[in-house]
Amino acid sequence: MNKEIQKIGVIGAGIMGTGIAQIAIQSQHEVYLFDVQPGAAKQAQAKLQDTFNKLVAKQKITEQQMGEALNNLHIAEEIEALQHCDLIIEAIVEKLEIKQSLMKQLEAIVDESTILASNTSSLSITAIAAECKHPERVAGYHFFNPVPLMKVVEVIQGLRTRPEICNQLVALAQKMGHCPVRTKDTPGFIINHAGRAYGTEALKILSENVTSFSEIDQILKASLGFKMGPFELLDLTGLDVSHPVMESVYNQYYQEPRYRPNVLTQQLLTGKKLGRKTSEGFYRYMDQQKLDPVLSPKYSPIRHQVKRVWLSTEFQSDFTQLSQYLSERLILINHESKPSKNDLILIANYGEDATHAAQRLDVNPEQIVCIDMLGNFDRCRTLMPTLITQRKYIEAALDIFTQAECKAYVIQESLGFVAQRVLAMIVNLACDIAQQNIASVDDINAAVKLGLGYPHGPIEWGDAAGREKILLILERMTAISHDPRYRPSPWLQRRTKLNLSLNTPA
Known part of the structure; x- marks a missing residue:
């Protein structure tokens, strides 16, 4: 029987190590904090004191709770002080050789x-443990910044990690008030893996000049409920961080098209436009405040003789x-099998552009405006004409679907x-993670909601959207573009064709 984890060593007193130490001491675990930097x-101890003072002032915790937590924190002057710990978590620099060396050093000290x-x-947990005498006791325990607020932790099983080790880490996470999600040792684990679709598809x-970056952000926030648009997020994270991660995941998966940077x-990275930290990325910033670009609209909502x-x-x-919406606005609907030469041809289509919709329906492309019905219709309407749609039809459609709110x-x-494109890619990639058995459906949904702040878990979102x-x-985009990045996951295909929920396990 595995003993309960009571004494925890934390190596690395940076933001992550300090955050891990905080939730551990607050959950009544003894923590030995060590950093190679004298x-x-x-300094981390002083920061924690300041943090707890603020929590007391806000009445989040009591004076007694603060005192008990700080009494659980021990500063280790030498790494040997960690020898009696039940668990040691390293939160040091992201360099494989340094982590491997640390693990070998710890093996010579601990039980x-x-x-x-x-x-x-x-980094691969299997690779980190590769030089150890006992790689079976090495696991991943990936927290997110800021640790006390981001209530999720990935428990990563390396190729040799004993399952009981992961069980103990799961139990510990729950005691510390975090949601543990189990994942196999694969590039990006769950959260950084599943998060690839949002930014790369945007x-x-x-890059296809569909619309501006600011309008992409606005559409995705209003239509799908994201808290931040993908370009706002890239600017916040910094392209010096985001772009190398994109390249890393892409190359670790041997140039899998789904992850193409x-x-x-x-x-932008080459030009040192990194985002907020340089006051310019996709957006410009003044005193850390985003300056929205001023765009001149190409069309205005005008009530033409349509x-x-x-x-x-x-x-x-x-x-x-749509028919109810149009009727409420006293707009006549032509119910004939074919439109007349003066009708606005309104098409609610999926996965194709307006030109292919015109060919499929054999209607005049000069009268067509397509509308996206996948997202929140009450908050956002996206319209798409063909290259030759007459201006009067575009402006009439804009007039019909523009409202004050x-x-x-x-x-x-x-x-x-x-x-459509972004959500389909998010759902499809998550389905592929499930198909690879990297993590369970429940853990994928929970990890992405908690770790990325999406309004739904990505697989359950597929059911909700349809x-x-x-x-x-995905089928249409694959057929038309011939780009394998859009090929549907077998998980998605089989459950949809069998009329099963995408949450149905294998």
């Missing part, structure tokens, strides 16, 4: 029952919603609009 651990864990965000859309971020709308939808729910956007032609729609988007 005085660093003492054979001591668990050795790495807080690495990107960059692909921008984009030349746009490389250009008498009727001919409506084409692929799903009954879309037809019901809901902005409508007109984008250039794109396979799958903006929200798995048939997601599959149709």
Whole structure:
């Protein structure tokens, strides 16, 4: 029977190590904090004192709780002071050779029952443990910054890690008030792996000149409920951090097209436009405040002499919603099988551009405006004309769908609009993670919600948005573009065709 973890060693007194120490001492565990840099651990202790003072002032904790927590913290002057710990967590520099050397050093100090864990965000646990005499006791324990607020931790099982070790780390995480998610030792684990789709697909859309980066951000926040747009997020993280991660995951997966980086971020990185930290990235910043670009709209909502709308939808729910919306605004709908030469042809389509929609339906491309119905229709409407749609139809559609509380956007032609493309890629990549058995469906959903702040777990989001729609988007984009990045995951295909929830386990 495994003994309960009581004494925890933390190596590295930076932001991550200090955060891990904080939640451990608050959950009544003894912590021995060590840093190779003289005085660093003492400085971390002072920062924790300041943090707890603020928590007391805000009445988040009591004076007694602060005192008990700080009494659990011990500053280790030498690494040998960690020899009696049940668990040692390293939170040092992200360099494989240095972590391997540290693990070998610890093996010479600690008991054979001591668990050795790495807080690495990107390195292989199997590789970190490769030089150890007992690699079976080495695991990943990946927390997120800021540790006290980000209530998720990835428990990573290396190739040789004993399952019981992971069980102990799961139990410890729960005692510390965090949600543990189990994952196999693969590039990006769960959260950094699943998060690839959001930024990379937004960059692909921008590189195709579909619309501006600021409008992509606005559409994804309003339509899908993201807290930050992908370009706001890239600027916040910093391209000196984000772009190397994109390249790392792409190369670790042997140039898998799903993770393909984009030349746009490389250009900004080369030009030292890194984001907030340099006051300019995709956006410009003044005193750390984002300055939104001023864009001149190409079209204005104008009520032209468009008498009727001919409506084409692929799903009954879309037809019901659009026909009701149009009727409430006293707009006539042509219910004939074909539009007349003066109708606005409104198409609610999935995964194709307006040109392919015109060919599929055999209608006049000069009258077409397509509309994205995948996201929140009450908060955002995205419209897409063909290259030759007459201006009067575009401005009439913009007039119909612009409301005081809901902005409508007109984008250039794109396979799958903006929200469709991004959400389909997020769902598909998460399904592929499940198909590879990297983690359970429940852990994938929980990890992404807690670690990335998405409004839904990515696999359950596929069900909520409509798995048939997601599959149709990917199938059409693959067929039209011939780009393998869009190929649907077998997990998604089988469950959709069998009419099963995407959450259905294998």
